Structure formats: structure tokens, C-alpha cells
Amino acid sequence: MQTLFITGGNRGIGLELVKQSLQNNDVVLCTFRGDTTPDLPLTQEERGRLTWLQLDVTNETDLARLPALLVNQPIDVLINNAGVIGPDNQSYNDMDTQGWLHTFEVNTIAPLMVTNALLNNLRLSDAPRVVTVSSQMGALHRESTGMIAYRSSKAAVNKVMQLLSLELKAQQIVVCPVHPGWVKTDMGGSEADITAEQSASGILALARRLTMEDSGKFYTWEGKEHVW
Numbered sequence: 001m002q003t004l005f006i007t008g009g010n011r012g013i014g015l016e017l018v019k020q021s022l023q024n025n026d027v028v029l030c031t032f033r034g035d036t037t038p039d040l041p042l043t044q045e046e047r048g049r050l051t052w053l054q055l056d057v058t059n060e061t062d063l064a065r066l067p068a069l070l071v072n073q074p075i076d077v078l079i080n081n082a083g084v085i086g087p088d089n090q091s092y093n094d095m096d097t098q099g100w101l102h103t104f105e106v107n108t109i110a111p112l113m114v115t116n117a118l119l120n121n122l123r124l125s126d127a128p129r130v131v132t133v134s135s136q137m138g139a140l141h142r143e144s145t146g147m148i149a150y151r152s153s154k155a156a157v158n159k160v161m162q163l164l165s166l167e168l169k170a171q172q173i174v175v176c177p178v179h180p181g182w183v184k185t186d187m188g189g190s191e192a193d194i195t196a197e198q199s200a201s202g203i204l205a206l207a208r209r210l211t212m213e214d215s216g217k218f219y220t221w222e223g224k225e226h227v228w
């Protein structure tokens with residue numbers, strides 16, 4: 001049994017990560033925004049292992065509240081999953097710059113700030129791991145056009161996670177960004193390659209086996225190393 005902290009657990013890949021972690025007998029702390037959490041058909045025992053926390057990952061007040069809510073709570077795996085696709089207008093010659101900034105706040109800056117807010121909890125684990133859901137759309141070796149806000153935010157979070165892996169090496173905290181596949185969710189759309197169930201299952205299998213040897217590498221949801 002391990003304890004996972006999953007951001008954006010109310011829908012899409014995050015919700016699947018929550019469901020499958022509960023099926024794996026893990027303890028799940030997961031976050032949502034707004035007033036309602038999904039109505040999941042859970043057993044009493046599963047409900048006992050699930051805690052919903054209100055968190056807008058860009059909100060400093062929400063983040064500052066976390067340590068007090070989680071005193072002495074070990075976290076084995078933090079999954080920075082919450083993300084946005086960015087503004088409607090994000091081409092080189094038609095850019096919504098406020099939307100671009102917001103995309104960076106959620107996709108790039110928040111994963112670092114959430115990790116910082118939970119560092120004491122991660123330190124309480126015997127094998128702490130930080131998995132940040134990035135995207136191959138941020139991989140520098142791929143040449144493709146459009147979606148500049150989204151692509152640049154994911155390229156940047158890859159670099160942030162590589163840096164963080166070095167910063168946290170001495171504390172034996174594993175840090176890896178992961179590409180979740182092209183996934184059938186609100187973000188990925190119905191034409192995507194794989195289901196949220198497949199993606200979440202791969203991400204959780206990867207998270208389970210990560211060691212310090214793997215820290216600082218970029219992975220696919222299938223557990224293979226991804227080219228940066």
C-alpha cells in the first residue's frame with residue numbers, strides 16, 4: 001500500500017488515476033476545484049482510503065494551506081496531473097498572451113509549486129517519487145506547428161522537472177516527467193489513440209517501479225524512455 005497525491009483528480013486521466021489507485025489498495029489524496037467531487041461507486045473501505053482536497057494549483061492561498069492539512073502525512077507518489085490546453089488563439093501570428101501566461105501558470109509553474117508545498121510529506125516516504133504529466137507536444141526533437149502556448153508550457157515543465165531531479169537528488173526524491181499518450185478525455189478528444197484507463201494504468205505501473213536510477217528521465221505512459 002502506498003499513498004498518492006493526485007492533482008486534477010476529478011476528471012480525465014486524473015480521475016482514472018484515482019480509481020485505479022483505489023483498486024490497487026493505495027491511499028489516495030486527490031484534488032479538485034469548485035464545489036462538487038465526482039460521485040464514484042466505491043465500497044466503504046475504498047471511501048476510507050480516499051480524501052478530496054480543494055486545490056486550484058495556481059492559487060497561492062490553497063497551496064499555503066496544504067502543509068497544515070497534511071501534517072505527518074507521508075506521500076509516496078505525487079502525480080502533477082492538472083493541466084490545461086491553453087487559449088483558443090495560440091498560433092505564432094494570433095496569440096492570446098494572457099491565455100499563454102495562464103497556460104504556463106498551470107502547466108509549468110504549478111507542478112513545481114505543488115511539489116514544494118508537499119516536500120515535507122514526500123520526505124516522510126521511504127521511496128518518494130514525483131511524476132509530472134507532461135506531453136510529447138513539448139518534446140524539442142519533434143517538429144510540428146501550432147499550439148504554441150501548450151507546447152512551450154510542456155517543453156518548459158520538462159526542463160523544470162529535469163532541474164528538480166538534480167535539486168532533489170541528495171534527498172533521494174525521484175522526479176520524472178511522463179507523456180501520457182494521446183488520450184480520450186475532454187482535452188484529448190474522442191479521436192485520441194488510447195483510453196484514460198490505459199494511460200492511467202501505464203502511468204501507475206511506471207510510478208510504482210521508478211527508482212533514483214530513473215530520476216531526471218522523460219518517460220512514456222508505456223514506461224519507455226522518451227526523447228527530450
Ligand SMILES: NC(=O)c1ccc[n+]([C@@H]2O[C@H](COP(=O)([O-])OP(=O)(O)OC[C@H]3O[C@@H](n4cnc5c(N)ncnc54)[C@H](OP(=O)(O)O)[C@@H]3O)[C@@H](O)[C@H]2O)c1
Pocket residue numbers: 007008009010011012013014032033034055056057058080081082083084085106133134135136179180181182183184185186187188189192
Ligand atoms: N488528453 C491527452 O491526450 C493528453 C496528452 C498529453 C498530455 N496530457 C496532459 O495530461 C494531463 C491531464 O489531461 P486530461 O486529458 O485528463 O485533461 P482534462 O480531461 O481536460 O482534465 C484536466 C484536469 O486538470 C484540472 N485543472 C485544470 N486547471 C487546474 C487548476 N488551475 N487547478 C487545479 N486543477 C486544474 C481540471 O480540473 P477542472 O475540472 O476543475 O477544470 C481537470 O481535473 C494534463 O496535464 C494534460 O496536459 C493530456
